[in-house]
Amino acid sequence: MRKKKVVLIGGGPACLIAADLLADHCDVIIYEKGKTIGRKFLVAGKGGFNLTNFASGDLLLNHFTDHPILQSALQSFDSVKTRAWLHELGIPTFVGSSGRVFPLPDIKPATVLSSIKSRLKEKGVHIAVNSAFIGFNTSHFPMIKQNTETFDVEADHIIFGLGGASWSKTGSTGDWLSYFEALGIKTLPFEASNCGIHVDLPAHIFAQFAGTPIKNCALSIDEHYAKGEVLLTNYGLEGNLIYPSVPFIRKQLASRKEATVYLDFKPNNTRASLLEKTKNGTLESKHYKSTFRLDAVTINLLKSAMRKEDYLNVILVVEKLKAFPIKVQSLRPIEEAISTVGGISLEELNPDFTLKKHPHLSVIGEMLNWDAPTGGFLLQGCFSTGYFASKQLMNEL
Numbered sequence: 276m277r278k279k280k281v282v283l284i285g286g287g288p289a290c291l292i293a294a295d296l297l298a299d300h301c302d303v304i305i306y307e308k309g310k311t312i313g314r315k316f317l318v319a320g321k322g323g324f325n326l327t328n329f330a331s332g333d334l335l336l337n338h339f340t341d342h343p344i345l346q347s348a349l350q351s352f353d354s355v356k357t358r359a360w361l362h363e364l365g366i367p368t369f370v371g372s373s374g375r376v377f378p379l380p381d382i383k384p385a386t387v388l389s390s391i392k393s394r395l396k397e398k399g400v401h402i403a404v405n406s407a408f409i410g411f412n413t414s415h416f417p418m419i420k421q422n423t424e425t426f427d428v429e430a431d432h433i434i435f436g437l438g439g440a441s442w443s444k445t446g447s448t449g450d451w452l453s454y455f456e457a458l459g460i461k462t463l464p465f466e467a468s469n470c471g472i473h474v475d476l477p478a479h480i481f482a483q484f485a486g487t488p489i490k491n492c493a494l495s496i497d498e499h500y501a502k503g504e505v506l507l508t509n510y511g512l513e514g515n516l517i518y519p520s521v522p523f524i525r526k527q528l529a530s531r532k533e534a535t536v537y538l539d540f541k542p543n544n545t546r547a548s549l550l551e552k553t554k555n556g557t558l559e560s561k562h563y564k565s566t567f568r569l570d571a572v573t574i575n576l577l578k579s580a581m582r583k584e585d586y587l588n589v590i591l592v593v594e595k596l597k598a599f600p601i602k603v604q605s606l607r608p609i610e611e612a613i614s615t616v617g618g619i620s621l622e623e624l625n626p627d628f629t630l631k632k633h634p635h636l637s638v639i640g641e642m643l644n645w646d647a648p649t650g651g652f653l654l655q656g657c658f659s660t661g662y663f664a665s666k667q668l669m670n671e672l
């Protein structure tokens with residue numbers, strides 16, 4: 276019997292794991308528009324390379340957009356399976372702080388990518404670079420421009436993993452959005468996720484404290500609350516405490532045109548326990564720093580936000596220490612975001628990740644409209660959707 280032919284378009288982690296599985300039973304070709312594959316994967320490796328997160332079961336699912344299709348992919352191929360797959364490729368992993376899963380310290384990101392590439396080569400996967408998807412022909416099959424030549428893709432099935440729309444130098448430009456819209460597929464505009472925020476703080480705070488971390492604080496917005504660290508930059512705030520709050524900020528910005536986050540500079544103290552350190556609710560302002568163990572940036576933020584007479588009232592100061600409001604003006608530009616939301620609506624998918632309107636096409640990875648925080652969850656989402664879609668396809672082909 277003729278082997279089925281599956282074409283994958285996009286050389287990111289979502290398509291790479293899909294190719295690995297499909298190549299056991301099908302002829303597989305990957306078309307990638309850049310000169311090399313896995314460029315965003317390598318960028319991800321430049322900071323802490325969180326290949327997945329130790330969270331499993333409901334704890335894993337809770338970090339992702341609550342949608343049945345996405346959740347079944349995550350259940351089918353979770354972080355335990357990602358680690359087992361990496362191990363099989365010769366990439367042992369370890370669990371670091373806050374459950375982030377890294378390759379062992381002596382393993383470079385390029386080594387992880389080349390292990391995946393070697394495996395695909397062994398299995399006979401053909402990787403065609405400089406091959407850009409440029410739209411669909413009248414039969415709804417993709418057209419590829421390879422160097423100067425243009426041709427229509429012929430295959431039993433096509434899987435797209437074209438990524439989101441940030442860090443365009445890695446190839447994730449979102450240029451494909453209009454091609455899917457032309458097919459009648461509902462798309463959503465790209466928006467930044469896991470990004471910094473522009474905030475309304477006085478210029479002298481930015482001038483004096485840009486680059487200063489605010490450690491051991493907590494951030495809340497609506498029902499979201501998390502403890503950690505915030506980095507003051509020359510435009511606003513960044514860091515691990517900011518990224519998970521972005522979906523809530525985005526929601527407030529959309530509905531009210533402005534958003535407010537609250538910093539708690541003393542998350543391990545209640546208002547009452549802070550006031551117990553004073554003499555019946557009185558304390559000279561010169562003692563705030565030592566009594567409450569405050570750093571220079573916190574003192575300056577308090578002073579900048581309070582009238583002088585209020586700053587002299589320790590009860591009002593404690594109130595501000597526990598809930599310091601910061602107005603968010605906007606999110607940082609999409610281009611520099613770690614990930615994006617938007618792209619193809621999940622409502623367009625069958626449960627097996629094929630498009631309802633065009634079941635010979637599947638869509639996986641970040642080009643779908645789902646969200647997750649940093650810490651290994653983004654790659655896990657790509658691995659889960661890539662694996663699940665190809666597994667379902669193998670059952671059907």
Ligand SMILES: Cc1cc2nc3c(=O)[nH]c(=O)nc-3n(C[C@H](O)[C@H](O)[C@H](O)COP(=O)(O)OP(=O)(O)OC[C@H]3O[C@@H](n4cnc5c(N)ncnc54)[C@H](O)[C@@H]3O)c2cc1C
Nearest residue numbers: 285287288289308319325408437438446640641651653654
């Ligand atoms: C700075 C940074 C750090 C990150 N760190 C982490 C981390 O530590 N942990 C984590 O989990 N995630 C991290 N991420 C996110 C993670 O890298 C992405 O979510 C993931 O790479 C998305 O995978 P993908 O396969 O969906 O798409 P991508 O990796 O974006 O790959 C898409 C591919 O499709 C190709 N393509 C696009 N358009 C076309 C076209 N028209 N024709 C042909 N090919 C096309 C692109 O060139 C690209 O190679 C980080 C991201 C950034 C930017």
